[in-house]
Amino acid sequence: MTIGKIHSIETCGTVDGPGIRFVTFLQGCPLRCQFCHNPDTWDTHKGTEYTPTDLVNEILKYKSYMKFSGGGTTFTGGEPLLQADFVKEAFELCKKNDISTALDTSGFIFNDKVKEVLEYTDIVLLDIKNFDPEVYKSVTGVALENTLAFLDYIREKNINTWVRYVLVPGLTDNLKSITKLANHLKEYPNVSRIELLPFHKMGEYKWEELGYDYTLKDTMEPSLALINEVKSIFETCGVSVYANI
């Protein structure tokens, strides 16, 4: 039987996809983003065990809220695709029960099992941490390549996609690379929205509690002027750009 390790659940989320959403945070992540708000999801040994049926039975309790609001369920993390078997089975059950599914991912894990998950995915929230491969590596600890291959694949499958970009002064505010990313995204008609997420330090205390070295201690939140500048660059893609301020 497939078992998933779940960090936590949020029954009425409103920021991870359309409408009211049952949000599941899966345990485990192979990335080490410097700005991560959830470093407590990294360790693959932790988490509460669920079967896909147990989890979907929980999700179904909220079906009327989801349907009424045009929402559904979102799987995030951590990196949910680290547990692709579990996500595939849970999403398949959701679809059988007429629940809309969203997958929030870095796109770093991209293999045949992930392609199976995408068969049952209505919306992908794709977190592109940077478009410059060197900066991407220094921000996340891993390579950008898979994320771009993942993006190509979801275009091929015509899966509705929201791209997310975390704006961190001095780290991901490289405007030339943001411009290149905006130009790149023009080639992806499946991308229907871009979300600009200004950096904040709400997760800093978790880094301290876990004994990890938080390198962004002295980094300020982005100014409104910078947020607006980056927003207008992304707007050249011709899709709606939402800045979460």
Ligand code: SF4
């Ligand atoms: S991918 Fe998400 S959970 Fe993983 S380190 Fe980056 S921000 Fe944190």
